[in-house]
Amino acid sequence: MxxxxxxxxxxxxxxxxxxxxxxxxxxxxxxxxxLIFGSATDRDIARLNKYLCIPLVVSMVGLIASATHLGNPxxxxxxxxxxxxSPLSNEVFAAVLFLASTGLYWLYSFSEKAHRTLLRIWFxxxxxxxxxxxxxxxxxxxxxxxxxxxxWQAPVAVMCNALVGGPLLTLMSYACAGCQLLNKRKGVQLLxxxxxxxxxxxxxxxxxxxxxxxxxxxxxSVSELVPLYWWALxxxxxxxxxxxxxxxxxxxxxxxxxxxxxxVVASRSNMTLIVGLCVATILCLAGIFIMRFCFYMSHxxxxxxx
Amino acid sequence: xxxxxxxxDMSRCTGCKTCVVACKDAYGLDVGVAFRRVYEVVGGSTxxxxxxxxxxxxxxxxxxxxxxxxxxxxxxxVCPTRAMHKDPDTGFVSVDTEKCIGCGYCHLSCPxxxxxxxxRKGHSVKCHGCAESVLAGDSPVCxxxxxxxxxxxxxxxxxxxKGVVAEVAPLPPASHTxxxxxxxxxxDAQPSESDQVxxxxxxxxx
Numbered sequence: 001m002x003x004x005x006x007x008x009x010x011x012x013x014x015x016x017x018x019x020x021x022x023x024x025x026x027x028x029x030x031x032x033x034x035l036i037f038g039s040a041t042d043r044d045i046a047r048l049n050k051y052l053c054i055p056l057v058v059s060m061v062g063l064i065a066s067a068t069h070l071g072n073p074x075x076x077x078x079x080x081x082x083x084x085x086s087p088l089s090n091e092v093f094a095a096v097l098f099l100a101s102t103g104l105y106w107l108y109s110f111s112e113k114a115h116r117t118l119l120r121i122w123f124x125x126x127x128x129x130x131x132x133x134x135x136x137x138x139x140x141x142x143x144x145x146x147x148x149x150x151x152w153q154a155p156v157a158v159m160c161n162a163l164v165g166g167p168l169l170t171l172m173s174y175a176c177a178g179c180q181l182l183n184k185r186k187g188v189q190l191l192x193x194x195x196x197x198x199x200x201x202x203x204x205x206x207x208x209x210x211x212x213x214x215x216x217x218x219x220x221s222v223s224e225l226v227p228l229y230w231w232a233l234x235x236x237x238x239x240x241x242x243x244x245x246x247x248x249x250x251x252x253x254x255x256x257x258x259x260x261x262x263x264v265v266a267s268r269s270n271m272t273l274i275v276g277l278c279v280a281t282i283l284c285l286a287g288i289f290i291m292r293f294c295f296y297m298s299h300x301x302x303x304x305x306x
Numbered sequence: 307x308x309x310x311x312x313x314x315d316m317s318r319c320t321g322c323k324t325c326v327v328a329c330k331d332a333y334g335l336d337v338g339v340a341f342r343r344v345y346e347v348v349g350g351s352t353x354x355x356x357x358x359x360x361x362x363x364x365x366x367x368x369x370x371x372x373x374x375x376x377x378x379x380x381x382x383x384v385c386p387t388r389a390m391h392k393d394p395d396t397g398f399v400s401v402d403t404e405k406c407i408g409c410g411y412c413h414l415s416c417p418x419x420x421x422x423x424x425x426r427k428g429h430s431v432k433c434h435g436c437a438e439s440v441l442a443g444d445s446p447v448c449x450x451x452x453x454x455x456x457x458x459x460x461x462x463x464x465x466x467x468k469g470v471v472a473e474v475a476p477l478p479p480a481s482h483t484x485x486x487x488x489x490x491x492x493x494d495a496q497p498s499e500s501d502q503v504x505x506x507x508x509x510x511x512x
Contacts, residue, residue: 002508011410071408071428078387078405088386088411143415145380145482217417218345218476218505219512303417303478304345304371304505306512 002306004225004297011296017066019289021095022137022158024059025130026166028102030190031055031173032123034181044179045119049109051177055169056102063095087139094136098129134162145305148215148222148298153208157295160204161288163197164240168247168284172277175250178270187251191244194284198240205233205291212298219306226297232290239287243280250276309377309397310435311465311486314370316474316495318456321346321368328451329372329433339424341433342372342448343511345476349496349503365494365503369476370457372433372448373420374485375399381412381421390421390430396441397462397486400434403427417478418485419511435459462486475500 008015031048034040040048067073082089105122108114138155167190174182209229212222226232250273300306321344329335329342350364379399381390389405390412392398401421406429412421413430421432436446440459444450449459458465469488471480475496477487489495496503505511 002512069409071410071423071425071430072406075387075389075405075407078389079407081388081405082386086384086386086411088384088409092386141411141414143380143384143411145415145417145478217478218347218503219508299414301415301417301419301478302482304419304476304511305414305417306419 002220002224004222004299004306007225007299007306008293008296011069012293013065013069015289015292015296017062018137018158018292018295019161019285020062020065021059022134022162023165023169023285023288024055024057024062025098025133026162027055027169027173028052028059028098029127029130030166030170032127035120035123036127038120040179040181042116044181045116046109047177047179048174048181049106049119051173052102052106052109054173054176055166056099056106058169059102060099063099087136087142091133091136091140094129094133098126098133101126101129134159145301145303146299147217147302148212148300149295151208151211153204153211154295157201157204157208157291160197160201161291164194164201165281165284165288167191167194167197168243168277168281171247171251172274172281175270175274175277182254184251184254184256187254191247191251194247195244198244201240202233202237205236209233215300217300217303217305219304220300222298222300225300225306226294229294229298232294236287236291239283239290243283243287246276246283247280250280308395309462309486310375310440310459311462311488312372312374313458313460313465313468313488313490314472315454315456315458315469315490316367316369316492317490318454319344319368319370319492320454320456321366322453324451324453325370325448325457328447332436332447335431336424336426339422339431341420341431342370343419344507345369345371345511346506347476347496347503348506349494366506367492367494369474370448371418371420371477371487373399373435374418374472374483374487375435376486377484378482380415380417380483384411384415386411393437396435396437398435398437399432400437401430401432403429406430417482473498475503476505 079089079092083093138158141149171190215222323344326342348366352362354360382392387405389402408423408429410423421430424431446459449457465488469490472487472489473480474491479498
């Protein structure tokens with residue numbers, strides 16, 4: 001019997017890329033919101049800018065992983081020849097815009113004369129590139145002949161993944177930065193986004209699995225290729241659910257008043273906070289990884305492609 | 307623009323796979339790489355009634371398939387580098403290896419599984435229609451090697467006159483990519499998307 005396992009294993013770097021990069025991009029966006037809306041002090045902005053490297057690195061690891069699946073990366077510049085026509089070109093272009101603008105911003109933010117208005121405008125641009133990047137990842141393999149991927153649930157699931165993981169990675173980065181912004185109210189706001197996206201994500205996955213399980217071609221059916229798809233969804237719910245519960249247990253200890261920040265930063269509990277949120281983020285990414293793996297396992301085209 | 311097409315007389319094809327081997331031999335293709343495959347399509351069942359009488363309605367037929375150099379090639383649509391392209395003069399769909407990054411998107415999208423990434427070469431490979439031979443007035447290797455003379459290749463209009471557009475199982479409906487493949491269906495041939503037959507040698511052709 002044909003299994004989708006080999007297909008997904010062959011594309012394992014893309015599984016990693018689509019797990020990490022959208023989450024990292026959304027976290028970058030979330031970290032910039034206090035700067036965009038002017039709700040942070042200069043000291044906090046400096047800390048946030050410094051620790052922006054965390055979500056940036058997460059995104060870059062994903063992108064580097066995706067590049068390793070190419071047979072001949074030396075020709076990669078030709079990718080820009082099909083912007084607007086090939087979804088993969090659009091994705092790479094959006095990735096380059098996002099990573100270049102964020103990377104340059106990060107470097108500029110260390111300047112002693114970094115202009116706050118310029119940083120703010122720059123981050124607005126980064127926010128748009130991050131959104132464009134996440135959307136383009138969602139549509140990257142939306143080809144009209146790949147029936148198991150060319151459905152509305154595929155891009156929506158990627159966007160939900162980013163909205164589930166992004167806020168958790170942001171919380172972890174805030175904790176590492178030890179900035180005043182990390183108070184109970186901010187933590188709850190971010191967690192609400194994550195929980196809401198998680199619920200939508202789970203529903204989207206149910207609808208996706210229900211629909212793809214009816215698909216087949218002359219070589220195989222999706223139910224043969226991904227026999228454990230429902231169990232994978234169960235694992236996703238358990239892992240991400242555990243991540244959210246853990247994150248809540250961490251942020252409920254935070255001071256309600258942002259001016260108590262010094263207590264958080266100076267105390268040992270900050271390390272517990274960082275470790276706890278780090279574990280929560282990893283659990284969440286593990287859940288997303290499993291579903292991304294199943295997505296690649298489910299590949300079939302009309303006709304003969306598996 | 308001229309356009310070439312394949313023609314397969316399914317009532318003649320015996321599934322001997324000489325076309326597959328001749329192509330692999332001519333182009334020195336590695337294990338796991340093939341420009342042409344023969345799909346063994348099987349269906350039906352054998353039953354035994356209460357009186358012990360065994361009856362069977364089993365069928366088997368063969369589909370020899372390579373790139374169909376489609377009029378609407380999805381591999382060309384999705385290629386991010388334009389390495390996969392359709393020649394405006396001959397209609398051949400081929401890979402520019404100087405541009406291909408080996409991302410495999412063409413392989414993932416093609417409903418005929420025609421292109422594949424050769425891991426040794428690092429780029430996509432596929433049937434090029436033996437373009438050099440054809441343009442010199444000869445036929446592709448697979449056509450020349452076919453002992454049953456089931457396979458033919460030539461200008462689109464000539465091939466169209468010989469058969470009908472290939473819309474038999476295991477192939478998808480032709481509307482997806484408008485393949486330049488015409489067939490004379492054999493007696494047992496089932497229409498595209500029929501659930502009465504399956505590919506019997508999937509482990510071999512996957």
